[in-house]
Amino acid sequence: MKASQDLWKKLLQGKIAEPLASEIDAFENEIELRKLGKIDEKVFAETRLRRGAYGQRYDNGQRHDGTESRKLPFADKPTKGPGTVWDAPGMLRIKVPFGGLNPAQIEVMAELADEYSDGIAHITTRQDFQLHFIHIENTPAIMRRLGAVGITSREACGNAVRNVTGCPYAGVCACETFDITPYARAAMLFLLGHPDAQEFGRKFKPAFSGCADQACGLAYMHDIGYIAATQQGARGFKVVVGGGLGAVPRQARVLSEFIPLEEFLPVTQAVCRIYARHGEKKNRNQARIKFLVDKWGIDKFREEVFAERAKLKPDPRWTEYLEAALKEGETALRPGADLPATPANASENLRHWLKSNVKPQRQKGYYTATVALPLGDITAEQLRQFADIARRYTKGTIRTTVEQNFILRWVSGADILAVYEALHAADLSGAGANNILDIVACPGTDTCKLGISSSRGLAGELRTRLATKSFQMDQAIQNLHIKISGCFNSCSQHGVADLGFYGSSRTVNGIKVPHFQVVVGGQWDNNGGAYGLPIVAVPTKRIPDAIERITGFYLQEKQKAENFHSFIKRVGKAPIRKLLDPLVENLPTPDVEPGLYTDWGDPRSYSIGDIGIGECSGEVVSRFQFESTAAERMVFEAGLYLEKGDAQQAGEQAYKAMLRGAKALVQMQYDDVGNDPAEIVAEFTERFHDSGLFADPSVGAAKFATYFFDAHAAAGTGKKFTADLAHQQITEAQLFIDAVHSCYNRLRSAAPAKA
Amino acid sequence: MELQHLIAKFFTVGDSKLDPAQVVNLMHRWVAKQSMPEMLVDVAELLHVPKGPGVIAVGNDADYALDHTDGRWGVLYRRKSTLAGTNADRVVQALRSAAAAAQLIEDEFKGQITVSRHDFELIVNDRALAPNTPATFAAAKADLEAGVKAFLGHADFKLEAQGGDPRRRFAVSVKSAK
Numbered sequence: 001m002k003a004s005q006d007l008w009k010k011l012l013q014g015k016i017a018e019p020l021a022s023e024i025d026a027f028e029n030e031i032e033l034r035k036l037g038k039i040d041e042k043v044f045a046e047t048r049l050r051r052g053a054y055g056q057r058y059d060n061g062q063r064h065d066g067t068e069s070r071k072l073p074f075a076d077k078p079t080k081g082p083g084t085v086w087d088a089p090g091m092l093r094i095k096v097p098f099g100g101l102n103p104a105q106i107e108v109m110a111e112l113a114d115e116y117s118d119g120i121a122h123i124t125t126r127q128d129f130q131l132h133f134i135h136i137e138n139t140p141a142i143m144r145r146l147g148a149v150g151i152t153s154r155e156a157c158g159n160a161v162r163n164v165t166g167c168p169y170a171g172v173c174a175c176e177t178f179d180i181t182p183y184a185r186a187a188m189l190f191l192l193g194h195p196d197a198q199e200f201g202r203k204f205k206p207a208f209s210g211c212a213d214q215a216c217g218l219a220y221m222h223d224i225g226y227i228a229a230t231q232q233g234a235r236g237f238k239v240v241v242g243g244g245l246g247a248v249p250r251q252a253r254v255l256s257e258f259i260p261l262e263e264f265l266p267v268t269q270a271v272c273r274i275y276a277r278h279g280e281k282k283n284r285n286q287a288r289i290k291f292l293v294d295k296w297g298i299d300k301f302r303e304e305v306f307a308e309r310a311k312l313k314p315d316p317r318w319t320e321y322l323e324a325a326l327k328e329g330e331t332a333l334r335p336g337a338d339l340p341a342t343p344a345n346a347s348e349n350l351r352h353w354l355k356s357n358v359k360p361q362r363q364k365g366y367y368t369a370t371v372a373l374p375l376g377d378i379t380a381e382q383l384r385q386f387a388d389i390a391r392r393y394t395k396g397t398i399r400t401t402v403e404q405n406f407i408l409r410w411v412s413g414a415d416i417l418a419v420y421e422a423l424h425a426a427d428l429s430g431a432g433a434n435n436i437l438d439i440v441a442c443p444g445t446d447t448c449k450l451g452i453s454s455s456r457g458l459a460g461e462l463r464t465r466l467a468t469k470s471f472q473m474d475q476a477i478q479n480l481h482i483k484i485s486g487c488f489n490s491c492s493q494h495g496v497a498d499l500g501f502y503g504s505s506r507t508v509n510g511i512k513v514p515h516f517q518v519v520v521g522g523q524w525d526n527n528g529g530a531y532g533l534p535i536v537a538v539p540t541k542r543i544p545d546a547i548e549r550i551t552g553f554y555l556q557e558k559q560k561a562e563n564f565h566s567f568i569k570r571v572g573k574a575p576i577r578k579l580l581d582p583l584v585e586n587l588p589t590p591d592v593e594p595g596l597y598t599d600w601g602d603p604r605s606y607s608i609g610d611i612g613i614g615e616c617s618g619e620v621v622s623r624f625q626f627e628s629t630a631a632e633r634m635v636f637e638a639g640l641y642l643e644k645g646d647a648q649q650a651g652e653q654a655y656k657a658m659l660r661g662a663k664a665l666v667q668m669q670y671d672d673v674g675n676d677p678a679e680i681v682a683e684f685t686e687r688f689h690d691s692g693l694f695a696d697p698s699v700g701a702a703k704f705a706t707y708f709f710d711a712h713a714a715a716g717t718g719k720k721f722t723a724d725l726a727h728q729q730i731t732e733a734q735l736f737i738d739a740v741h742s743c744y745n746r747l748r749s750a751a752p753a754k755a
Numbered sequence: 756m757e758l759q760h761l762i763a764k765f766f767t768v769g770d771s772k773l774d775p776a777q778v779v780n781l782m783h784r785w786v787a788k789q790s791m792p793e794m795l796v797d798v799a800e801l802l803h804v805p806k807g808p809g810v811i812a813v814g815n816d817a818d819y820a821l822d823h824t825d826g827r828w829g830v831l832y833r834r835k836s837t838l839a840g841t842n843a844d845r846v847v848q849a850l851r852s853a854a855a856a857a858q859l860i861e862d863e864f865k866g867q868i869t870v871s872r873h874d875f876e877l878i879v880n881d882r883a884l885a886p887n888t889p890a891t892f893a894a895a896k897a898d899l900e901a902g903v904k905a906f907l908g909h910a911d912f913k914l915e916a917q918g919g920d921p922r923r924r925f926a927v928s929v930k931s932a933k
């Protein structure tokens with residue numbers, strides 16, 4: 001752990017909004033408890049995942065060095081989760097709702113990349129940031145530093161509502177129906193930590209799109225997608241559900257052609273409740289919402305959702321967030337102007353950059369400039385320079401994109417050349433945004449536990465090869481999208497690329513060789529309108545050749561302005577397969593071509609021995625487990641207060657821990673119990689005490705329940721805690737919570753939960 | 756003041772003929788053989804990023820790198836976990852570790868790369884402990900000098916705060932004639 005952990009806590013006291021500040025304190029305590037072995041490893045795994053702290057390759061303590069798999073000599077400590085070594089570096093995913101960022105946030109990202117990571121911040125395929133090689137014990141300080149600038153990593157991973165993505169051109173795009181930004185923000189605020197979104201069997205990914213036919217929002221490949229629509233002049237969304245990539249891709253189905261604005265949050269809430277209640281929990285491979293929609297059919301799913309909607313208690317937040325969100329809008333820093341003529345002495349790069357990276361906004365005189373990042377990576381120093389540029393020429397209006405780039409919005413045409421020069425000075429003026437050079441890759445074997453082939457290695461190699469020639473290529477080829485995943489899980493979104501690749505391994509001449517499946521037929525436009533299919537697995541070292549063959553064939557055979565997707569639809573996959581077959585047949589032995597048997601950028605002989613168990617599906621942890629773990633943590637915190645000499649806080653915290661424990665039990669029978677202590681006590685009394693369910697003579701539970709009732713009775717009376725009284729209350733709280741656990745265990749073994 | 760999480764970086768001399776990608780292989784050997792005092796976990800190759808962190812042998816307590824930050828190649832040691840001892844001890848530890856890595860790289864790629872032991876920088880990789888201000892320099896200078904002196908074996912060197920952008924980490928440059 002860094003020496004400054006506590007210092008940051010002090011420095012940032014009062015600078016982090018609630019409830020985030022308390023949640024981070026709680027997480028810090030959970031880390032301590034796990035170190036003491038007092039939290040179950042599965043619960044801790046899901047807890048950290050829901051805080052954005054993900055596993056990384058080799059965190060099972062094994063590494064293949066090309067010859068054999070060796071144990072890495074980590075210190076012997078409790079795990080971070082099943083089979084996950086405590087000290088092993090991990091990844092932290094940081095949520096960036098709809099990709100919106102300001103310069104101050106970017107500067108903090110730079111600091112964190114410097115101080116806790118490898119000097120690099122990485123933009124993901126869902127507009128998030130990732131930092132790699134992070135020690136779990138440093139995550140609270142990182143979270144506080146992010147929290148102080150309004151960023152959270154909460155629910156960035158785990159079985160939760162993931163980042164709400166949105167079209168990065170929202171608000172400035174000429175073809176959008178309306179700006180989705182305020183609604184994406186409202187959905188993010190509404191869903192973050194929402195009690196109805198805590199018991200999913202898997203992750204849940206929302207996306208917003210401003211129009212139906214462009215790609216930017218990719219609504220159809222999300223668990224829930226919102227496409228801006230109007231009806232008789234009123235705004236609303238076409239809502240689609242059950243889309244997703246992964247090993248079993250699905251196009252989302254239409255839940256409703258039009259949901260008015262004031263209804264989109266309640267309907268979303270109803271979808272969450274239906275998914276939490278009826279979604280698969282045991283078999284993770286069937287647990288995404290798409291499988292529930294498959295099982296029921298969209299008509300029954302729709303019926304259930306709207307029936308649930310009708311039952312919801314009205315929530316002022318359905319519209320509060322909307323009103324608040326509408327107030328925030330972006331404006332320009334400088335007066336708009338048309339683009340100047342390209343200077344006669346302009347470099348070739350500038351000419352390409354103007355063509356590929358600059359787009360006019362809907363607002364006359366303003367442009368967006370895309371900062372194309374190699375493999376989504378940027379250094380800390382570049383982040384600072386970019387923050388300066390964003391401040392100097394705009395009001396700091398920045399978005400991240402699913403192509404792993406930045407977009408700077410609201411640049412006046414008069415400033416475009418100056419912005420280019422400034423970006424150029426920061427090595428950020430790469431041209432070719434969103435074209436064949438702008439290759440998207442998942443983390444792959446670099447850091448992902450599930451990686452089979454090196455997606456980033458291949459992407460880097462292709463970039464190098466294409467850099468010199470991409471702009472000489474036919475425009476049709478320049479327009480192609482390449483996306484590369486390290487395995488079938490599709491984290492690069494290869495299924496909607498023109499040319500998609502995913503890692504697989506094959507045995508050649510008796511030896512394992514890294515391969516990529518070549519996927520064609522995907523459609524990027526129409527919000528990810530079609531998914532491609534694999535044609536053949538080609539050795540990774542032959543993929544550049546495969547691309548040349550496919551693009552050559554396309555150029556030769558395409559009809560006039562036929563795009564690649566239409567071309568593949570017309571000619572079919574068979575001729576592509578025929579083109580690629582020679583790359584797969586009669587492969588040379590290792591003595592002839594040793595390089596074939598290694599992966600890009602990795603000198604070790606190839607092996608699949610490092611593939612571990614991914615954490616993409618998280619751990620299915622019931623709400624009871626979370627709530628009772630929270631109660632345990634709170635008793636522990638009460639002890640910490642007492643240690644610091646604050647008996648009053650200690651006694652009060654011990655009481656709150658009991659409340660939390662009681663609530664955990666009540667929720668087994670009654671989902672919607674609130675946080676009002678009187679309500680919790682009343683429900684607990686009726687459902688568990690008076691019914692006799694809680695009384696277990698073998699653990700003296702009846703007595704422990706009176707501890708809880710007594711503490712509650714005293715709570716409102718201004719009871720003063722001495723150290724002794726606080727000590728007693730902590731002991732009693734622990735006994736009560738232990739009894740809560742045994743009650744839960746008895747009930748669970750007797751009958752399924754929930755009345 | 757407490758100085759922890761030090762980075763020491765020795766700059767290369769002249770034009771290095773070494774293709775930095777070559778170092779990937781060497782570092783994989785370090786990991787396989789656990790050649791360094793600190794446990795190493797993996798190699799991160801980040802050469803696609805201009806003026807970036809280059810190639811890193813990543814560990815839990817420390818990283819070793821052939822680094823290109825600020826556009827200057829050098830061999831770098833980054834202390835991640837805390838160390839006991841005095842501030843000066845920790846300066847010496849970082850410098851000796853970076854020097855040891857530099858030696859291994861020079862030995863492996865004879866004639867292709869030369870790393871100076873007299874032109875280097877020290878960074879405190881923690882903005883809470885050491886914000887990039889003149890006050891930090893005033894408070895840390897004596898300890899930094901004591902550490903550098905112990906490492907070089909003489910006091911004939913110039914140690915200067917890099918100053919500059921307050922958003923950067925606190926860093927000093929050291930130059931000595933011998």
Ligand code: HEM
Nearest residue numbers: 124125126127128245246448449450489490491614615616
């Ligand atoms: C079975 C396990 C996994 C499945 C099914 C899966 C699937 C996916 C899919 C389909 C996407 C992308 C696109 C989207 O929905 O927009 C995605 C995003 C991503 N995945 Fe995975 N993934 C898995 C595990 C992992 C692992 C182990 C890693 C390694 C670190 C990883 C890294 C990523 C990243 C970096 C993104 C973009 C993330 C974001 O910002 O939310 N995934 N994943």
Ligand code: SF4
Nearest residue numbers: 442448451486487491
């Ligand atoms: S596609 Fe596979 S290799 Fe790539 S990040 Fe996802 S799970 Fe890992």
